[in-house]
Amino acid sequence: MTSEPDISRSLVIKDLSVEIDGREILKGFNLTVPKGEVHAIMGPNGTGKSTLAKVLAGHEDYTVTGGQVLMDGIDLLAMSVDERSRAGMFLAFQYPNEIPGVSNANFIRAARQARLPDGEEIDAVAFYKEMYAKMAELEMDKSFTGRSVNEGFSGGEKKRNEILQMMMLDPKYAVLDETDSGLDIDALKVVAQGVNSLRSKDRGFLVITHYQRLLSYIVPDIVHVMWDGRIVRSGGKDLALELEEKGYEWVKEELAA
């Protein structure tokens, strides 16, 4: 971490400024997440954490007014939402959407199919075998394959389902937007286990959270504190504990000083 990160193996966000409805949310945001590392972003509500997640995924409501984002050296912002996904960017949603009538299995299968070259078909038997194994890891009942995507799922089930999709899509970079919200401690452990099983030298994680709790289970390499559209402090995993203890007011006071 002391050496310069390799741009061709990193998610690099440089001087990123973003507006929504004419209001500036990200104000020259800088962050580099090399593959193999887990970075956590903490901060109070309204500082732009979720905006960052949505912008990385390419949500059309947000306007990038400056800066750039490179994923392994490739201009992420020039790509459409689905291109980014297929190129390896995954976002675990804070509020996953429901898709009535579309089974979970069909949805994930369609997403996998979208990554294959034209004319190539998924091997259905191997696909189900793989999915059932991953569902077992996440302690999801097999019946979830046949249920409509997120429809009638509890908060915890929705989050598990996000992690299942992440596992099945094998992204290069995964952004987890408040994945801990709405989870009880048991579900949190299961979800964290799923994420940890995906940690690898070929994958980078950006874990966005309001609370330290999640970071006891997904132990980050670096913790960043976000304030008013920028990162204002970075440190090791102990920074999260310090924040938990002293609260965000502490950061505010430090900034004012």
Next chain:
Amino acid sequence: MSHDSATLEAVQIESDGNFSYPEDYDLDAGYGLNAGVVDYISNVKDEADWLRDFRQRALKVFEDKPMPTHWASRDLENIHFQNIRYYLAKKQRATRNWEDVPDDVKRTFERLGIPEKERKFLAGVEAQFDSEAAYSNIKDEVAKDGVIFVNSTEGLREHPELFRKWFGKVIPTGDNKFSALNSAVFSGGSFIYVPPGVKVRHPLQAYFRINAEQFGQFERTLIIVDEGAEVTYMEGCTAPKFDTATLHSAVVELVAMKDAKIQYITVQNWSNNVFNLVTKRAIAHENAEVRWIDCNIGSRLTMKYPGVVMKGRKARGEVISIALANTGQHQDTGAKMIHAADETTSNVVSKSISVGEGRSTYRGQVHIPRHLKGCRNNTECDALLINSRSRTDTYPAITVRGNQHAVQHEASVSQVSAEQIFYMQQRGLSEGEAMSLSVNGFVNDLVREFPMEYSVELKRLIDLEMEGSVG
């Protein structure tokens, strides 16, 4: 035939899809509608006097009836009856070269996986492919059980007693302006009779029968299923019909005798210039069951409200329909359930999808008179809007008198939201793929009612429609 300005204008109108056809038919009824044209059709078919009279009377009724624009779309006023050909004999069918078929049409055929030979037929290039053989196989097979499966002209000629007994009884000439039009100029369509107790195992496919002749503009179908007998009839196919004719107006009459069962399945995909104005109705006698399964895609304006008159005790009627309206299209569909006996049951499930500037309308009529008891109706109509410019309306007319009935009506309108599409795209699906997955999800439970091969085709068709609707 002279090339006067009216002719040229009509050809232009009718060749909206870049098609043209030669104008040197040695034999046709010409353009426009009058007593002479109707007579001409009767002459070609060498019809009996009663049928000649029937047609002529129908023409009068057609002429006297106003366009139903007081409740229906004003777009009906754009039908120019004098610019239409009402009859082309079999041998004078339109021909065109495969090279003349637009590339996008050819691509559509490819995407739908339609075999080469069939493509040429569907594009109107070839007169027929193997339908003749397929049809005669089916016909011979069912004939062993005494089932009659012929076209309406043959039915009238070979089985006049049977035909006449029910012809125009389910849907009288004067039912509406377009049933009157059909009654005056009909040709083509099926005549089916299933004797008592015979359960036809395989669906009878009009596809083959109609292909063996030509697509009729004014088809007339009459199906009579005798006591305790059963049949499934399938009409249409998912391949787009690139027809030169702009007006299609069919009449379909079904008669289900005591304990009989009829299932009538339609999948239609018209080209964008077609007015598709169809009257479909069934009579269900005691303990009989009639199901209309109807899928409408394409056309400029479709008006179709399949109905069941439940005439005998414990009769059952059902309409299951899917309509997809893309930009420039109006699907005005629904159902009519007329309860005319005790303990009759009807069920209507309608799903419509409006995409772009497409418009869907549901019109449902449920009628239960005061003197009956123990009748039940369930109506569900769900509409899906794919963007804010599209439109959907629901006009339910439920008349229930008496207090010994159970009636239930549910309607919903939902939208494929931008957030939902974003979520799906974030998983790697293109916008078009995301939309078609949403639409397929919406109609999923109804598609299961379709025979296997139809449901697969239907899914592919929806994919194509959605792909095309992404800017």
